[in-house]
Amino acid sequence: MWFTLSYAAWGISAALVLWMLFDWFKVDTTYSEEVLTSSREGELEAIAEEHRV
Amino acid sequence: MARYTPPVQSKSAQIFDIVFVVGAIFVALWLPLKLGLAGAAKAIDKIDSPTWETLGQNATMSGIWEKLGYTPETAHDIIQNRFHYVIDWPTLIVMAAVLIGYFVFLFRASDKEFRDVIAEKFDEKS
Amino acid sequence: MTSTPVSPSLTNTIHGDRVSLLRVLGPVHVWALGVGIVLVGEFTGWNFSADKGGALAALIVCWVVGLLYTSVAMIDSEVTSTVAAAGGQYAQAKHIVGPLMAFNVALFLVFAYTMLEVSDAILVGDLMVTVAGTEGLERHGFVVLTIAVLAWLNYRGVLMTLNFNFVITALAYLSILVLFFSVQPWSQGAVLQLGQLVTPENALPYGWIGVIAAFQFGIWYYLGIEGTTQAAEEVRSPSRSLPYGTMAGMITLLIAAAITWYVCASLLPWEYLGFTFFPLYDAARVTGSGALEFIMFWGTVLSAVASANGCINDAARAWFSLGRDRYLPSWFSAVHPKYRTPYRSILFLLPIALAFAFIADLNQAITFSILSGVLQYTFMSINIMMFRRKWPLGSIRRGYTHPFHPLPAIILFLLCCVTFFAIFLGFGTQLIAMVAFYFLISLWFHFYRYKFVRRGDQFTMPWPKPQGY
Numbered sequence: 001m002w003f004t005l006s007y008a009a010w011g012i013s014a015a016l017v018l019w020m021l022f023d024w025f026k027v028d029t030t031y032s033e034e035v036l037t038s039s040r041e042g043e044l045e046a047i048a049e050e051h052r053v
Numbered sequence: 054m055a056r057y058t059p060p061v062q063s064k065s066a067q068i069f070d071i072v073f074v075v076g077a078i079f080v081a082l083w084l085p086l087k088l089g090l091a092g093a094a095k096a097i098d099k100i101d102s103p104t105w106e107t108l109g110q111n112a113t114m115s116g117i118w119e120k121l122g123y124t125p126e127t128a129h130d131i132i133q134n135r136f137h138y139v140i141d142w143p144t145l146i147v148m149a150a151v152l153i154g155y156f157v158f159l160f161r162a163s164d165k166e167f168r169d170v171i172a173e174k175f176d177e178k179s
Numbered sequence: 180m181t182s183t184p185v186s187p188s189l190t191n192t193i194h195g196d197r198v199s200l201l202r203v204l205g206p207v208h209v210w211a212l213g214v215g216i217v218l219v220g221e222f223t224g225w226n227f228s229a230d231k232g233g234a235l236a237a238l239i240v241c242w243v244v245g246l247l248y249t250s251v252a253m254i255d256s257e258v259t260s261t262v263a264a265a266g267g268q269y270a271q272a273k274h275i276v277g278p279l280m281a282f283n284v285a286l287f288l289v290f291a292y293t294m295l296e297v298s299d300a301i302l303v304g305d306l307m308v309t310v311a312g313t314e315g316l317e318r319h320g321f322v323v324l325t326i327a328v329l330a331w332l333n334y335r336g337v338l339m340t341l342n343f344n345f346v347i348t349a350l351a352y353l354s355i356l357v358l359f360f361s362v363q364p365w366s367q368g369a370v371l372q373l374g375q376l377v378t379p380e381n382a383l384p385y386g387w388i389g390v391i392a393a394f395q396f397g398i399w400y401y402l403g404i405e406g407t408t409q410a411a412e413e414v415r416s417p418s419r420s421l422p423y424g425t426m427a428g429m430i431t432l433l434i435a436a437a438i439t440w441y442v443c444a445s446l447l448p449w450e451y452l453g454f455t456f457f458p459l460y461d462a463a464r465v466t467g468s469g470a471l472e473f474i475m476f477w478g479t480v481l482s483a484v485a486s487a488n489g490c491i492n493d494a495a496r497a498w499f500s501l502g503r504d505r506y507l508p509s510w511f512s513a514v515h516p517k518y519r520t521p522y523r524s525i526l527f528l529l530p531i532a533l534a535f536a537f538i539a540d541l542n543q544a545i546t547f548s549i550l551s552g553v554l555q556y557t558f559m560s561i562n563i564m565m566f567r568r569k570w571p572l573g574s575i576r577r578g579y580t581h582p583f584h585p586l587p588a589i590i591l592f593l594l595c596c597v598t599f600f601a602i603f604l605g606f607g608t609q610l611i612a613m614v615a616f617y618f619l620i621s622l623w624f625h626f627y628r629y630k631f632v633r634r635g636d637q638f639t640m641p642w643p644k645p646q647g648y
Contacts, residue, residue, distance in 0.1 A: 006316060013326075074620070081612065111375060121465065163280040171644065
């Protein structure tokens, strides 16, 4: 029973990792790099200051 | 102060930087393991044909050891595996020097960089 | 900036060109993140302080290190309620000390959390193998499963991740309370045998130097509570929730630590306590109650999972922040447009955690984590002094101001020095190797990598110019 569980653990892990890799690929090909990396530290402050940029 | 424009880093150089950092992390964590430098400085003080008595366990203690499935023989290596605290002055001095040197470098270099940041951020505004 | 309500339309949608982390968390999540990471320390790790100094030493450090962490929580609450950004102490260091310090702090964070995550996963795997008692069964499958499932959860969104963490942390905490009340703590001698197990002869087997040495693993009672600050960019009102969540977490942990010591020291001989990886689970086994054993098994597993979960969350945010400031390639600073998580950082750290889960053992992973933690606390004590000097009270708006300054900072600094000495006793070479690594990577950053960083852009807080510049 424990060996079956152990193999199941490997299987589930592989499936989740593959799904993440797939999603990663999908996102990176759908959106531009500018959009993806557009987050800025202190977002609120940044918005407040935007008028003078 | 003029605004500093960083050079554009090529994709391959970026990948190289990542590989370098990851490599450094692995070396730092794995090398001590490999060289046997990691882990506790412990040694077993051997007692021949141990009993609970000679291992310094009273009746309550030995009862618990037995509940956990140990005999004096199997518990011997656990009980007698002791630290031997000796203050090795050269190592201590090296350690202190490395630590202090590291922090002094950190704060001095950071301060230098920080002055640039402040200068660019605030002098541009005014 | 104090508790300004953010309209969802501003930050929650992609405005054609912007995508950021989601502000969805409340104080409960902050508590779950902080306590979730730490609570596993009661189930394993703290007991090695008994190994280094005996049962009484473990109790002494439980209190003294509790003082250290109360200082940490107070200092951290003040700084982070003012510098509320993902990356926590990293962003603090960047605004108060300077870029190189920030780079190092981020590495401390990533190391401490990733190694803690590795320890947690190994713990789950080892416990499964112990319970199964099946010949030839390897822990690797369970270790990998723990890390993969939690990475997936983190990938899919922070709210779900921390809701989940709240539930399992609360259950694990409950299991400690159940154990405590079912061994009749009010009547020593019924189940508990403190007087028989901790005697004047064996209370401090190494004398006072053992107490000092025990500081190292005393850290484990509370290590990671400062991780609450990593959520700063995802909390709805950081200046209120972060101090609240952190302080509540600290109180919870002080209670848990005291209970844990009392139960374990009254049920297990100190030599065994210093040897086992599952002190609470073993304490339950000694009571002979199958139900308690079952409860503590699940308590241990849940606490380890909660901890690993919080660690993935925190390590990924620290790494993400490094990318956002170009300290590392900005590629890492991507936010998932749908789940709003730093997905590339999460994925990048996944194989690193897996690799160490295979090559390191529990003790070593814990020591790496403690080392990075103590380096970080040393930084924090100096950081708060500089913060008060560069921006005195009244010059900027603080969400929370900690009392008795500079006493907590001084206490923290002194206790860090003691802890370094404690690590030296028994783990000295490892400490030197570790600091040498940080030193070299700092040289690399200062003389090479920093040229790709935009200078003024790093300073994002709307503060006046610091005094003395």
